[in-house]
Every structure is written in structure tokens, then in C-alpha cells.
Amino acid sequence: MRDSGVAARALSSKAMSTRTPRRRPRRLRTLAAATLVAGIFCGTAGTGLDVAVAGAQPAATPPFTTPNTDDCPNKVSPPPPIDTSEVPAPGDPAPTPLPVPSPPIGGPKLGQCGVVLPPGVPPVPAEISATGWVIADLNSGRVLAAKDPHGRYRPASTIKTLLAIVALRSLDLTKVVTGTQEDANAEGTRVGIGPGGRYTNKQLMQALIMCSGNDAAHAIAMQLGGVDATVAKMRAEAERLHAMDTRPATPAGLDGPGMSTSPYDLATIFREAMTIPTFAELIHTEQADFPGFPADPKIPGDKDHPGFVIANDNRLLYDFDGDLGGKTGFTDDARQTFVNAAERGGRRLVITLLKADVLPIRPPEQAARLLEWAFAFPPDAYVGSLPDSSRSGSANPSVTLASPPPHDSDQPGDEDTPTHDDLPTYILAGGILVALGLVIAAWWVSGRGRRRR
Template sequence: MSMPGKVRFAAFGAVATVAAAGLGMTPAAAQQIEPPQPSPTTSPAPLTTPDTSDCPVRVTPPPPVDSSEEPQPGRSAPTPLPIPDTPVGGPRLADCELVLAPGVPEPPEEISAASWLVADLDTGDVLAAKDPHGRHRPASTIKTLLALVAFDEIDLGRTIIGTIEDANIEGSRAGIGPGGEYTNELLMKALVMASGNDAANAIAQQLGGVDETLRKMNEYAAELGALDTRAATPSGLDGPGMSSSAYDLAVIFRAAMENPVFVDYLQTPHIDFPGYPADPATPGDFDRPGFAMGNDNVVNWMYPDSIGGKNGFTNSARQTYVGAAERDGRRLIVSVMMAENEPKPVWQQVADLFDYGFGIAGDSTVGTLDARTSIDEAEPVDESLAQALPPSAVPVSDPSAESPSMGQRVVVGSLGALVVAALLYGAFRVGRRTD
């Protein structure tokens, strides 16, 4: 039975409430859940919104917490993206702290994100923000940019065969196996719904390989006016030069929301995902059965006004999110970067920002998401951004230009099990490095 997105998510949240009470979940189903493990690099979560008044990430994200951004042997780290002479979206969006129109109340307390933005999805008006052009790692929210490129180029009806490379990719995986048969429609749903890094890899191979896919993604971002964004991996795994901003995430997501197929995938609660055959070269191997794949966006389940979004996590990016909600015919976008699940789960912080945005009058604006228009009306921007190269191809960084201060996903065969897992861990599902 098909339900409108808002009704469907509300129903899914009701299932979550029942499942949380311990009903309808067998021990076998519970054993299918692989709980996300706390990162050994996790630092104490901030109790208040971080102070960004000195613009610590104007040029580059904070230093990584691990070795994920070290260039491959023989390759060099990229130089930081240039900062446009005129702030994209309007002059007020250059501020690194709170950006509010006169008379607009202070934002909710207990927002842990270092950077966030609230905007009107339809008009593009930015209603409130904090360090909107601060550069952080996007984690899996960058999959929205990959989806934009893929929708333009791949045949959704084409069937591809899964590979060992897909199956062995790091981080969260949808469940692609070598020899399995998957339509591109399934891969795109696995990318959007379940944040599958294996799906991202399979899609990238059809776009000309990883480096060519990154070139296309970065070119697309530049065309949208998302000039803080450089994709270093198609999936959102951290890599040399990976960068985006709360402003850019909103610009990219707004563009994706113009595609009704993308919106439909965001609003799909679960799908049947195929299994894959035994490896004939491996004695004792066996066929893997298909399974039910659920939508992993907790905001969708827990916030009735949600109409879809994309969350992400890596050790260095922390929690990230971009999504939309609708109330009384008004649609908003919220994006958050570098957030923590303290003092409250990130999904609740996102919900608070949505509620806050719905309380702001539509004429109380501080900028616009019509990024290209704001650039065209200002001074010319470095056109080399439109030809942004993948990290493997960029020249050696100039140290003087650097800022001082960036197990296979286990899916469930039971919808109740999936929901319980989300509630048990209080917020977005995290993999070892990316969600």
C-alpha cells in the first residue's frame, strides 16, 4: 500500500514506538543487528554550540582524527579551495557565528553542531544559520551530490553484476555481493535509503571510475555554486581535501529535491534487496538470500513533518545531516555539520531546528540558496572551480596556504528490528568510518 511521505513516516514512527516496547522482535531478528561501536577517537561531546567566532574553519575543515586523509603513495594532498571574494548567498552569510534577521529569536539551546543552516526549500531564502560557510567534512551527505550526477547519466533499468570490490569497500554497505544481480534503480535506492558505500562504488564504476566520478561531482557542485565542496570519495568516506559546508549541503539537497524520483526514494521506508550466489571457487560457500532493507534516516521515523533527508558519520566528520520537512504547506531545509549525539540525539536537534524555522516569518531572511544568482550578480568567481580535480590529480599543497585549524552494514529482515536498533542507539546509525 502506498502512503504519502508524511503519513508513511508517521506510521513508521508508530512502529518504532511499539518495537521499542519490546514487541514483535524475535531473538533471531535481534541477532541480525550489529550495534554501532563507539569510536575510540570520540572526544567528550560539547554541552553548548561550539564557538566559531574566530572562523577556525574558514579555509579547511578541522584536522582529521585518523589517517584517512593521507594521500596515497605517489600522490599529493590538494590545496584548499579558494574563498570567493563575495560570499555565496549574500554578504551576511560570511559571518562565522549566528546569522539572524532583526527580531528573530535565538535558536534552540543544546544544538551541538558547529555549523548549521535553516532555509525555505521553495523560495531559497535562508532564515537562520551558524557559520554557514564553515568548511567541514560531509560524510555520507555527499551521496546526494553523487545521486545528482548519477540520475543524469545512468540507466535505472540496467542490471549490473556485483563485484568483490563493491563487497569489500570500507564502511557502511547495503549488502552487494559478488555475482549478485542488481538494477541501477536498486543501487540508487540502496545509496539514498541505506547509505551503501558498496552502491556508491558500483555507481561510480558506471560513471567512468572513481576519479572521473569525482571530477563530475565537483564540477556539478561548482555549477550549483557550492564552492566550499570538494568530494574526495564518491561515498563520503574521508579522503584528502574532502570539504563542504552547511550552506552547500542545503544548495545540493535543494537541487536534488527537484527530482521526483529522488524524493520518492527518500520517502521509501523499506525495499526487498536481492541476495547473491555462492562463490564456486570457495569450498563450502553458500547462496546468500535476499532481505528487507530499511530506510536508515532516523529523522524520517521520529519527526512527523519530515519529507526525507540524508545523514552521515565519520570519525572526523562526526554527525552530519541535510533534509527537508513540511508543515501547513511550507517546506524547509535543515543542514547540520560536526554535530554530536549529546546533550540530545542529533535527530532531536534537527527536529528542534525545523520547529525553530517554522516559527520564523517568511520575510525574515539573511541570504539565499540561489547560489548561482548571487555569484552572477557579484564579482567573478575563480572559474577553475568548475574544473575541480579529484584529490589524486591536484598539485602539492602550499603549506603557507593551509589553515592552522577536516563489518558490512547489517540490514534487517524485520522492520521492527531495524527500528529498535535505531532507538537503542539514540540517533543516526554509525559505521566504523561512514554512515
Template sequence: MTPTWTRRAACALVAVLTVGLLGLPLDVDSAVAVPLPTAPPPAVTTPVTDHCPHKIATPPAVDASEVVAPGSPTPTPLPVPTPAVGGEDLAGCGVVADPAAGPVPPRLTSAGWLIADLESGRIIAAKDPHGRYRPASTIKVLLALVVLDELDLAAHVVPTAEDWSTEGDSCGMGPGGVYTVRDLLTGLLLVSGNDCANALARELGGVDAALEKMNDRARALGAHDTRAASPSGLDAAGMSSSPYDLALVFRAAMAEPTFRQMIATPTFRFPGYPRRPDVPGDKDHPPYDMYSTNRLLLDGYPGIVGGKTGYTDDARKTFVGAAERDGRTVIIVQMFGLSVDGDLYWDQAASMFEYGFRTDPAISVGHLVEPTAASGESSTPAPPQTEKRSLTTGSDQASATSVQILIGLVAALIAVVLLLLGLRLAGRR
């Protein structure tokens, strides 16, 4: 019979091996592994995209907003560029990050996101960077670029019934109002006015002409995941963009002083319009103070430059913005995300900015390409040489941990069996 002390020795050995191989804390006095405290299940589930569900097309629509009219063709998905624009590591669909930067922000609900340095174009970290998602009103940044190129900000715009009847968020245009292009562009960026988007598209030659110009500009920027199907960002068949593309578009817009000034404006007095005689009991509509939809700007997040929000039922929450600190400007993009209890989208955005600012400026997992002329092709200069580091993804880390645990358990079991066999043989002598 095996003595009691040998059984205790075997148990102690199991504990020691388990601790050493699995990394559990040990109570030395009792030689028993002390389990880690059981954490409550996380309230936020980060979408898994490692299997590239949105590499070709956007997530399925939840309503009929993208149903094409009878007799109209259904837009085909955009071609997927090969190699991936911005670097080979960006071809992946999971988290792309440098371990030297530490863990990426937790509790992010966006299926796709990106963090980049504005000046250098280095991408600090990303998730599904070229995944195709609906941009919602962040596409208005692309419209703003075209407006700044082609329209006189001081020119007057006469509104139409189609403008003030456009669905969704509104600047509050009305008949008899006197508006400049600057008024409409400011309203477009501050409160995401779809009425302003419609009026600006008309000034560019009509919706179809405006969309053609927007898509031409996207191609020139190297944004090959992007197709604007409505100037406002309202869901429409074929609408598509990606975290990488929105970063390209926003970076180009940030080079425009007027754009930077507008997105940094927390409030703006928008012109009113006279009473409508066709509406019984209507009164004059005086100018009013509109406020930015960017909560980081209104709440005074340190260093916030500005940004553009978006939301539709199909796109979910989207955001692209920039913040500056200690001479460094960081861009973030969020797509196909949500606010949940205890984890607001703005808190997620702030955590992404903080990650970007604390990361070594030399770290890069890819780069934002530089815009070119109207050829539609983008230059892809090699980023400055830095020390080569391995990149990790969430699935890689989980697989490595699982293998380590399995090896540890097998080794511990074999050691115990050999010890007990040795002790049993010794007891028979």
C-alpha cells in the same frame, strides 16, 4: 557618625540601582536584591566559530585517512569566494539570525548548521554557513544527482570484489547478485552503502570520472566550498563542503521526483545473492529488508520528507534533510556535530525544524543561489525586499550584556559614594 537609617537608605539605594540596571528581581519589603536561582552548568557546549577557524580548510584530521600516497600532491584549499555566495551576512562565521525570529535553538553541538526555506531559497538562520567541513556520506546526495542525470535506473550492474569489499556501511552486494541502478541508488540513500557508491561510480566511468562529474555539478550549483574526494564520503585528502553548499545540493536533489521518493522510503527489499563457493560453509544470501538510517523518518517526525545522514571520525555527525508542514518545506543542515547524553543529534535536528516552521516566511539572512548551466557560475538574484532588521551573533549579545553590567555597577558605585558624602556633610552641620 552616620545615623543607622542613612546606612539603610544607602543600602536600599544600592539595591534599587542594581535591580534597575542589572535586571535582578527585588524583594520590596527588605529592599535587597534577590539573586536569580543558580542554574546547573549546561551539559552541551556549542562550538565557537566566530573567529573563522574553518574559513579556508576543514578541521584537523584525527587519523591517517587523508594522508596522500607517496609522490602524490596534497590538494590545496579551495579559493574563498568574495563576496560571500548568498549574501554579505553569510560571510560571518558565528550565528547569523534575525532577532525577530526569537532565539535560535539551544544545545546544538554542530560547529556549522543552516536552516532554509526550500521554495523561496531564503536562509532563515545559520552558523558558520561557509565554514569548510567534511561532508561524510551527505556527499552521496551529489553522487545521486549525477546518477539521475546520466544512468538508466533499469540498467543492470554486475558487482565486483572491489564493490563488496569497500569499507564502512554496506548495502550487502555479493558475487552473482542481480542489481539495477535503481536498487543501488536506493541502497545508497537509505543505508548509505559504500559498496553501492563504488559500483555507481564505476558505472559513471570510474572513481576519477565520477568525482570529476560530481565536482562539475557542485560548481554549477554555486557550491564553491565543495570538493568531492571520494564518491562515498569516506574521508580523503581535499574533501570539503559547507552547510551552505549541502543546502544547495539537497535543494537541487529535491527537485528530482525519484530522489524525493527514495529518501521518503523507510524500508526497501534489497536483492540477495547465491552462496559463495570460495567461502567454506557459506549459504545463499536471500533478499532482505533494509531500513533508512534517518531516525526522524522511522520515528514519524511530523512532516518529515527525508534526508541523508553521514558520519566519519574526522567529519563527526552530519545530516541534511527536509520536512514539510502547512504547505511549507524547510531544509536543515548539520555538520561537525555529536550526540551527547540527553541531547541526541536527532533531537537537535527536530528543534531546528521547529524553529524554521515557526519563523515568519519573510525573514531572511541570505539566500540559496539558483543553479546555472555548465559555466560553473551561479546566479545571485536579490531576495524580495523585506524590512531591514539588524542581525545578531552570540558574541555580539555576550559583549553587549557585559558592557551593560559594567556600566550598571559603575553607576551604582558613584551614586552610593555621592549619597554617603552628602550624608556625612549633613551630619557635620
């Protein structure tokens, strides 16, 4: 099954910066069992959610080896697909590969396909499975280090950052739109939009950015002229940003004919998105209320569907000191993809990972290791530059970044929220409570629990 934005959520606490854990909000602690059953957290609608089973034996895994890209296997096109998602529709020609710019955008060193490091920095951290990655300074645009920076890969849901740029600069966020059955039927991850539900465009953007909702992507695309028109606008924006390895095929990031991006381009796109205050706010938001939708009169016995809480699916937002926010992605062909930014001492870095896997550690932890490593670089250590938003490709040291609202861990409600990592714990606790309730009920019915008169 193809999916988008579901994976790369679980994260070990190893290699994370020390951060005082924040207690879970009282509302979420109280409603944990009910919300898990209802599936209100990001990615539980329309997806296959893997839950650990007590006593299950882990499957044998092959030995891990870091992918080698020294011979530039992805210079022209992404790796061959493993399914039929990129087969053109009948009558449509297969897209030709995008031209490879020469000289390479960002500087000559970024034309290399292996690991690209400035002199004198420590070796790359171990256990990085991402086939291509880039670390760049959001403020200056300098690329600190990279692996196959212009290699072409599939972006999965990380391309929603490009959709967000187009939408946030085009749509009235206060406008209320009505959900459709076509929105609800979107393939892959769905936040839970229902026919007849009423949503502001800001709520749709929350669902898109925080929860990777493909139903939200569809609802947004319909306001931008439809799927084809939206893809055309995303391609035009990529060209404006000089992201010449990038060609969206779908608004949500599901694989399609000709789809590609690169670690370099994804950093460029995310940097541009972070200049939009609403994007910087939403990518940093941990939880939000989301509307429900009315009963379907065509379904016998259907009832109104109440609103629910959505939680950001980027685990680094909760676990990594100074995290500014990021976007996960996954499809069968793209594998794990991830883009994330963090700030330390006034320095803001962005990390992009493409064609990663959960072996030997999950992609967010890989990103955390690479960020910790790069934050220790001296200021003059870099290998190239991101382009500006013109078509010149020159570095832009004066880009103005929006700042997300600060976290205040002492305020009620601004606390760690349950994610998919918490599911086994909550399911076990819920099962114990249900079993205890059944025992008490049986005891009461038998008469032993009633007071004798």
C-alpha cells in the same frame, strides 16, 4: 575505524512533533529476531554497531559547550584531521585550500562565521552541538538562519546526495548490474551487495540513499567511469551549483585529501537533489526489498544468500511530523553530519548540520528542534539566499521541487520500521524466547513432556 553514514540514527522522542505512532508491519514484527541476526537493516554490515547492555554503567561525559566559530576557524579549510585518511597517495601533491569567494555567495550576512539571525526571531534552541548549520526554504531558496554558513567541514555520507544527482541524471535505473567482490569489500557501511548478485540501478540507488551503502556507491561509481572519474563529475556538478566550498574526495563520503563542504553548500546540493523525482521518492521511502546473491564456489560450504528487507536509516522520517527525508553521515574526522527536509503548511525547509556530536542530544533531535523553531518564523525573516543552478549565484525563487509520495498510516505495511534504537528491545525479547525454547526442549527430552501410554 573510519565509517560513513552509520551514526546519527538514534533519536529521543523529546522535542518531536506530535504524531500518532504507526504500528510496525506484521512482516517485520514476525521476522524481527531473524532479520536482526542476519543484519539486514541499514548499516549493520561492515560497521561497529553499539548495542546497549543491561546493567552497564554510562561513561562519564564532559560538560557540553556549544562550539564557538565567531573567529572563523574554518573559513579556509576544515579542522585538522585526527587520522591519516587525508594523506595523499605517494607522489600526489597535497590539495591546496579552495579559494574563498568574495563577496560571499548568498549575501553579505552569510559571510559571517558566528550565528546569523534575522531580527526579531527567538533565540536559537538550546543544546545544539553542530559546529555549523543552515536552515533554508526549499521553495524560495531563502536562508532563514545559520551558524558558520560558509565554514568548511567534512561532509561524510551526506555527500552521497551529490553522487545521487550525478547518477540519477546519467544511469538507466532499469539496467541490471552484477555485484563484484570490490563492491563487497567497500570500506565502512555496506548494505550487503555480494559477488554475483544482480541489482537494478534503482536498487543500488535505494541502498545508497536509504542505507548509505558504500558498496552501492562503489557499484554506481564503476558505471560512471570509475572512482576518479566519478569524483571529477561530482566536483563539476558542485561547481555548476555554485557550491564553491565543496570538493569531494571519494564518491561515498569517506574522508580523503582536500575533502570539504559547508552548511550552505550542503543545503544547495540537497535542494537540487530534491528537484529529481526519483531522489524525492527514495529519500522518503521507509523500507524496500533488496536482492541476495549466490553462493561463492570458492568458499567450502557457502550457500546462496537470500534477499532481505532494508529500512531507511533516517529516524526523523518515522518520528518528525511532515518529514520529507534526509541523509545521515559520520566519519572520525567529520563527526556527525546530517541533512534533512520537512514540510509544514506548504512550507518546505531544509536543515544541514556539520561537525555535530551526540552530546547533549543526538543530531537528528538537534535538527528537529531547529526545524520546529524555524517553522515559526514570519515569511519575511531571512538572512540570505541559496544560489540557482547557474554560475551566477543569484537567488532562484522559481525552482520546481519534486514531491515524495504521501504516507497513508491506515494502509498495511506503511508503518514504523525497526531501527537501531529497537535493537536492545528485540535482542532482549529474542533472548527470552530462546531461553524459553531451551527449557521446553529439555523438558520434552526428559520425557516429562511426552504423553504416557
